[in-house]
Amino acid sequence: MNKHTLKIFFIFMTLLLVVASQPALGSDWAQFQKDKVNSGITGDSAPIATPNSTMSWQHDICGGWVGIDASPIVYGDYVYAVASDGNLAKYYKDGTSVGGWSVDIGNPGFQNAAPAAGNGHIFVVNTGYGSDPDPDLIAVDASTGSISDSGSVIASTSIQFSTPITYAEDSNGNKHILFGSVNMSSVDPVNLSDGGKYYCYNVTDPTNMVKEWERDCSSAKGYYWAGAAIIGDYAVYGDDAGHLVSVNYTNFTNYEVETVQEIDASTVFGFNVNEIRSSICYSEETGRIYFTSLAGYCYSLGFNANTGQFDASNKWSESIGYSTSTPAYYNGRVYVGNNNGFSTGKLWCLNASDGTEIWNNSVGPVQSSPAISTFYGPGNEYIYVTTNSGSGGIYCVNSSGVTVWSETSPGTNRYCLAGAVISGGWVFYGNDGGYLCGCANYTRYDFNRSTDMWAYKYQIDDTPTTATDPTIEFSSGEKDAIKADDNNYASSETTDEGYYSAHRFVFKIDDNEKPWITSINVTWKGYAYSTDYVYGAKLYIWNNALSTYEELNEGANVQYEFSLNGGVISNIGNYIDNSNNVTVLVVQNGEDDGFVTHSNIQTDYVKLVATP
Structure with missing residues (x-):
């Protein structure tokens, strides 16, 4: 030859x-707010100086008005994102394209259910905005992009899947995914939702996803952005009527799960909390859950991880303004965002013991959830949030509440509804214009x-x-x-x-x-x-x-x-x-x-x- x-x-x-006390390429951020308790916390480093333009990158993976509205995830050496054209995109962390990767989840339209990764797969549920996608639940091999299994959760043009997927492994080694739905067929202009269910699938064998249970929303108001936290044997999530439920997610018969407790948060806190549109964050250190609602408050409520019961005597609420942001707890503080439409909003830092304000920063409308790097030590955490406005982008704020750097997102539709994720010195996020972005300040x-x-x-x-x-x-x-x-x-x-x-x-x-x-x-x-x-x-x-x-x-x-x-x-x-x-x-x-x-x-x- x-x-x-x-x-x-x-x-x-x-x-x-990479500057990090983590594995070589950084730890995974494999689902919404990183893990099954929605902590939003990582020990990986992230850029604390203005990102280097020669290292940072942006890819237009889906044009249009609602391009990327679900948080990306990081699994292994790669970042993945779901776009409104049905594209499940995959890139190396440095922005290099992955050859041979082409995954279409079908039925283009608004996608606001963040995917989750585990067991070698990316699990995606199609939001189904104004459509009936079939299939609407898909398991994608994370290496090859091949479809390992798929199926129809429900056949309906009015049902939307608008919560992030929560991935969890139980004490017996079985692997599960949980997500919720909402019925958008007969909405009124105030409550915006009507009906829905929560679902749990066994994905121990990703080539054969098996539905374990489905639970009707007791309040008949459904689940919008309200992701579950898995706390021991219990799944905890809120709904659009301001209810909180705890179920023993591994204890089910004939597709019915054991409900441990359901409470009306309005009764517990003494005022109408309205819709709970955040996921639940749980801190083992404090033994509390944290969430927000459209009434304009951030909440803390005790939870017994051994019994699955809420502790109504251990609570506080703090007025922060209209919020769909999932709080993040770290080192005695709760970080959370709020927004006033598409115009203004803040990142808040609250005292975790009683909810009193430590500081706030008027970065802009924050509908997303804070991603926090603790790499630089206690008292030196850095908080990353995106802003959902026409001039939106990403902000890095230090633990004193000072903006360290900010970047306007690329394109013309700069609205950043979904939040940022951190891994190995990088921070990733997307925007409505369909751009997936990676920021770093490497030399x-x-x-x-x-x-x-x-x-x-x-x-x-x-x-x-x-x-x-x-x-x-x-x-x-x-x-x-x-x-x-x-x-x-x-x-x-x-x-x-x-x-x-x-x-x-x-x-x-x-x-x-x-x-x-x-x-x-x-x-x-x-x-x-x-x-x-x-x-x-x-x-x-x-x-x-x-x-x-x-x-x-x-x-x-x-x-x-x-x-x-x-x-x-x-x-x-x-x-x-x-x-x-x-x-x-x-x-x-x-x-x-x-x-x-x-x-x-x-x-x-x-x-x-x-x-x-």
Whole structure:
């Protein structure tokens, strides 16, 4: 075969050094407000300076007036979002497109039910705005995008599924999803809803989702944005009549679930709370649930996680104005938003013991729920909210109530109804214009031939080294070839018998950033091939403590485009030497046979990205 027909094209190399005491690529934010109790809290870092325009990204995944109105989720290395055209979008966290991914959940229209991820799948319920989608519940393989199972929850043009999906695993290892519906057929202009049910499906086997129970709304008013919290054995959620219910969600017979308690919040708090349009947030630390209502209050109510009973003696309410925002509790404080139509609104910080105001910030109409990074330590949390106005966008506010940075969302329909999510130094959100956005403030070290960056081409046997012999350094022209993603390649020389071609890259990390770096992820872009065979390549990183290269990944022996990805998440100091250098090596898998088969490697582009 001609060697040019055997060239293998690798995806670009990114050294992602994430500042977080979390796994290499950050923790999952796999459902609305992160977890089954809607905490809205993560230990991952998030941008606390104005996002870097060269790193942040935006993709128009669905044009129109109501593009993205459900919060995105993060599962593994990817961010997913549901759009009004029926598109379930998927991108790498850095905004790179995922090849071969195309998922249509059908029946375009307003989508405001946030999906949930678990068990290797993305679970989506189609809102069904003014339509009868069939199917309306879908399990999508998170890796391939194939539909593992789907079905019709109910056949109706008036029923909408407008609550986020809650995903939970019970004490026996069974996996469940819960969500609610509302009947929009005979609405009056005040109450806006009429009827609905809550549903629970077993998704232990995602190829066979099984309905376990459905429960009619006792008040006959239905569920709009009112997501459940799973607290031990109990699911707790509110409705459009201001009722709260606790059910033992794993105890059911003939599709009927055990109701532990139902209360009228208006009776408990002594005034008409109106519709509960927030999800329920639960804090194990305080033993309380938190929620808001359209009456304009944030509420705290005791809940016994052992019995599933509400504690009406342990309560407070605080006037904040009309709210659909799900509160988030952290370190003795409750963070929550409110909105006055599409014009004004605030982010509030309340004392968790009695609800009294600590501060408020008039960021704009906040219908979304706060996402909070606790990475920077107690008293230094950062709160991220989106605003639902014509000039809406995202705000980062510190624990003192001061706006640290803000960004107007892209496009013309800048309304951001749904909230933000955080993972591994990134914050993600969407808007009505159909844009999915990722914000970060990484520092990018592009290869630029400076004295702080080196590149070497050489051949190795089975013991690669970190030698800096000038005779193996890339020429100036070859360095120019690898400083931009332009299909201009720097290549290896012909190898000797028994040797493998290799490229090595050295980047110097800024001294101020070095103490903060706690994870490294690596990818590379170029060709790796031999004269007569397809071999692929191996990716390494140098471990100074062990004086050896650690293998991060071995690419498959294929002819077409693929990526080498790998990383380290512990003992990061071992990978940054005393001169602040990080060294990466790519080695072609095939050795020179001394006859016609030579080992070849080429590099198109190299970069390093660090989170300060």
